[in-house]
Amino acid sequence: MTELVATTPGLYPLPDWAKDELSELKGHQKGDLIAGDEGPEVLDVYERARTDAVDTQGNAGLDRTVEGQPRWDDMLAHPLTVHENVETGGIIRYYDNNNFYRDPQVQGELTPSGDVAAELSAVDATDRQAVLPGPYSLFDLATDEFYDDDAEFLDAVTDFLAGEIAEFPTHETLFLLEPSLVENAPDDDDNEHASEAIDRVAAATDADVVVHTYWGSIPERTYAHLMDADVDAIGFDFVADADESLYNINEYGTKDAVAMGLVDGQNTLVESPETIRDRVEWVDENTHTEFDRAYLTSNTELFYLPVNRFEAKLKSLADAATLAEVDA
Amino acid sequence: MSENDREQFRPDDHPNEHFLLTSIVGSYPKPKWLNRVSDLADDPESRFDEEQLREAHDDACRVMIDEHERAGLDTVSDGEMRRNEMVEFFADRIEGYEFNGPVKVWGHNYFDKPSVVDEVEYADSWLVDEFEFTQSVASKPVKVPITGPYTLAAWSFNEAYDDEADLAYALADLVNEEVEALVDAGARYIQIDEPALATTPDDHAIVGECLDRIVAGIADEVRIGLHVCYGDYSRIYPELLEYPIDEFDLELCNGDYEQLDVFTDPEFTTDLALGVVDVHTAEVESVEEIKENIKQGFEIVPPENLTISPDCGVKLLPREVAYQKIENMVTAAREIEAELDAGEIDLSPEVSAD
Numbered sequence: 001m002t003e004l005v006a007t008t009p010g011l012y013p014l015p016d017w018a019k020d021e022l023s024e025l026k027g028h029q030k031g032d033l034i035a036g037d038e039g040p041e042v043l044d045v046y047e048r049a050r051t052d053a054v055d056t057q058g059n060a061g062l063d064r065t066v067e068g069q070p071r072w073d074d075m076l077a078h079p080l081t082v083h084e085n086v087e088t089g090g091i092i093r094y095y096d097n098n099n100f101y102r103d104p105q106v107q108g109e110l111t112p113s114g115d116v117a118a119e120l121s122a123v124d125a126t127d128r129q130a131v132l133p134g135p136y137s138l139f140d141l142a143t144d145e146f147y148d149d150d151a152e153f154l155d156a157v158t159d160f161l162a163g164e165i166a167e168f169p170t171h172e173t174l175f176l177l178e179p180s181l182v183e184n185a186p187d188d189d190d191n192e193h194a195s196e197a198i199d200r201v202a203a204a205t206d207a208d209v210v211v212h213t214y215w216g217s218i219p220e221r222t223y224a225h226l227m228d229a230d231v232d233a234i235g236f237d238f239v240a241d242a243d244e245s246l247y248n249i250n251e252y253g254t255k256d257a258v259a260m261g262l263v264d265g266q267n268t269l270v271e272s273p274e275t276i277r278d279r280v281e282w283v284d285e286n287t288h289t290e291f292d293r294a295y296l297t298s299n300t301e302l303f304y305l306p307v308n309r310f311e312a313k314l315k316s317l318a319d320a321a322t323l324a325e326v327d328a
Numbered sequence: 329m330s331e332n333d334r335e336q337f338r339p340d341d342h343p344n345e346h347f348l349l350t351s352i353v354g355s356y357p358k359p360k361w362l363n364r365v366s367d368l369a370d371d372p373e374s375r376f377d378e379e380q381l382r383e384a385h386d387d388a389c390r391v392m393i394d395e396h397e398r399a400g401l402d403t404v405s406d407g408e409m410r411r412n413e414m415v416e417f418f419a420d421r422i423e424g425y426e427f428n429g430p431v432k433v434w435g436h437n438y439f440d441k442p443s444v445v446d447e448v449e450y451a452d453s454w455l456v457d458e459f460e461f462t463q464s465v466a467s468k469p470v471k472v473p474i475t476g477p478y479t480l481a482a483w484s485f486n487e488a489y490d491d492e493a494d495l496a497y498a499l500a501d502l503v504n505e506e507v508e509a510l511v512d513a514g515a516r517y518i519q520i521d522e523p524a525l526a527t528t529p530d531d532h533a534i535v536g537e538c539l540d541r542i543v544a545g546i547a548d549e550v551r552i553g554l555h556v557c558y559g560d561y562s563r564i565y566p567e568l569l570e571y572p573i574d575e576f577d578l579e580l581c582n583g584d585y586e587q588l589d590v591f592t593d594p595e596f597t598t599d600l601a602l603g604v605v606d607v608h609t610a611e612v613e614s615v616e617e618i619k620e621n622i623k624q625g626f627e628i629v630p631p632e633n634l635t636i637s638p639d640c641g642v643k644l645l646p647r648e649v650a651y652q653k654i655e656n657m658v659t660a661a662r663e664i665e666a667e668l669d670a671g672e673i674d675l676s677p678e679v680s681a682d
Contacts, residue, residue, distance in 0.1 A: 013431065013432065014432075016429060016430060019430060019432075019436065019438055022436050023436040023438075026435075026436055027436070028435060028436055028437055028644055029435075029608075029610065029644070030435070030608065030609075032435065032436070033435045033436075073435050073436075090582070090608070091434055091608065093526075093527065093559070096527060096528060097527065098433065098482070098483055098524065098527050099432065099433060099434060100433070100434035100435075101434065266485075267485050267486070267487065268428055268443040268485040268487060269443075269485070269487040303431075303432055304431060304432075305431065306428035306429030306430065306431055306440075306441070307429055308428050308429055309428055
């Protein structure tokens with residue numbers, strides 16, 4: 001029987017009070033975003049926002065607890081934008097969304113910074129789940145002004161992420177978010193390198209690793225290479241593109257575990273637990289696969305949502321996992 | 329059509345033969361007191377009521393119109409003092425929308441992204457009161473910015489329509505009703521703001537269909553502009569030349585005019601409103617710097633088809649910075665006009681008048 005694990009890919013909306021307080025304390029311009037050297041007042045807001053995120057997940061009944069990444073002003077580019085050898089350039093669009101992040105311009109060696117490890121260590125939960133950008137997506141979001149070529153830069157980003165993970169506290173699961181595998185997939189010649197990079201980052205932790213992809217499905221050649229990476233699960237966006245996700249699974253197989261993006265992280269329409277359960281059954285029936293474990297999650301990060309709908313979706317995910325297990 | 333309908337905005341005392349229409353994109357920083365007053369009006373504990381808020385809005389509009397006129401702009405607005413945000417303001421007036429709370433745009437900039445939970449319907453006019461007040465106060469022609477239907481659809485959560493295009497078309501019909509009402513009230517310069525097109529440029533045909541619906545039945549002398557914020561313009565050009573509009577307002581300063589070449593082939597066949605000051609930096613560009621930016625526009629269109637504006641709405645800038653940028657922008661435009669009159673500027677051969 002498949003173990004159902006209700007979780008999320010992190011990057012939560014800030015609580016509304018934290019939006020107000022941080023707007024006031026930090027300001028609204030490019031230069032006001034996170035730098036890593038914030039004063040005690042700002043740090044205090046982040047600490048309370050983190051506690052809020054942990055409590056919200058506990059109240060909803062999720063099976064994994066993420067930090068919520070309140071400090072990630074630049075979304076998935078965050079681990080680089082706070083790095084001492086990275087300058088931040090202009091604001092650029094975050095994938096195809098109405099959101100923006102600062103262009104991380106890498107100007108020196110990407111040494112491990114410990115920034116994400118410190119956040120994760122502050123999470124008081126036994127079922128901690130770490131969230132990082134996957135190496136290919138972080139490489140794709142950044143501008144290299146230091147390394148010799150793309151291959152060397154991807155290797156540097158990979159080593160950097162592995163170095164971050166080495167400093168992580170104990171965690172049950174690591175979600176590597178790889179939307180760029182969908183949105184800007186590697187060229188044929190680079191697919192193997194991207195997969196190796198993911199494999200190397202995954203090897204840096206003893207926890208279960210989920211490579212989560214969204215905003216559609218991965219091109220099949222990229223998917224075939226991704227299957228070579230030694231990870232525990234691949235995450236699929238069944239909201240944006242169920243058919244092609246299914247195609248990849250049925251054509252190329254998948255890992256023993258799976259992450260199912262079943263809840264729309266970018267629409268306020270709240271899926272009921274029954275709807276989510278029906279979608280789990282639909283995936284099961286159409287893949288003819290008995291997974292060891294299925295992570296039930298939103299397809300995308302959740303910061304796109306207003307807080308009330310975000311909380312309702314966490315609850316639906318948690319209830320769906322319980323409901324489906326009872327039914328089974 | 330466009331060469332004629334811009335002449336109606338030339339001031340009687342315009343000092344130069346050439347006329348580079350100067351304009352704003354729309355939003356302007358609100359005075360701090362207005363924000364405080366708005367907070368008070370929201371606070372049930374305070375004794376501040378809606379009527380007093382309206383009075384405060386009127387006062388703020390008078391100040392902003394005056395500020396635009398002092399800066400020397402040829403067309404002015406009220407700086408959108410009554411509007412909280414470009415989608416929220418309209419969603420609040422359209423049946424079928426509901427609000428759930430703020431969401432992030434970038435950094436600590438948020439907006440109350442609304443949800444469409446039912447069919448959208450036109451109830452009361454959205455902007456006619458605002459326009460009539462502005463026109464009664466202003467001594468210059470008034471430009472009216474309206475958030476376009478594609479953006480109203482794309483920047484909402486869609487819970488009710490099969491897809492975003494269906495929602496956008498339904499909203500376009502409502503925008504058409506509103507434009508008709510504005511024209512009846514005397515408006516002659518209307519700008520449709522479609523920043524969302526920059527986000528999803530492959531939807532340019534949906535925007536085209538929306539614009540066809542918006543201009544249906546609108547008289548030719550009404551100047552209709554389209555503002556599209558910074559993005560990869562090569563993905564919407566030259567398709568946008570097919571749109572039924574008089575002027576494109578583009579954000580090119582922010583990208584240091586790197587995308588200028590996009591618009592030179594094929595030939596740009598409508599008016600260009602060129603962003604010449606960056607709204608994302610609080611550093612005020614000098615008049616000389618802005619003059620160089622204006623000259624970039626001559627790579628695309630001749631002076632008689634060039635409108636001068638900031639890159640985008642200036643509401644996130646400190647007020648004194650916004651004012652200084654606009655004032656420098658107007659000064660630069662007037663100096664360029666004089667230099668054109670004196671034959672001191674070489675226009676590139678493909679855009680010279682002959």
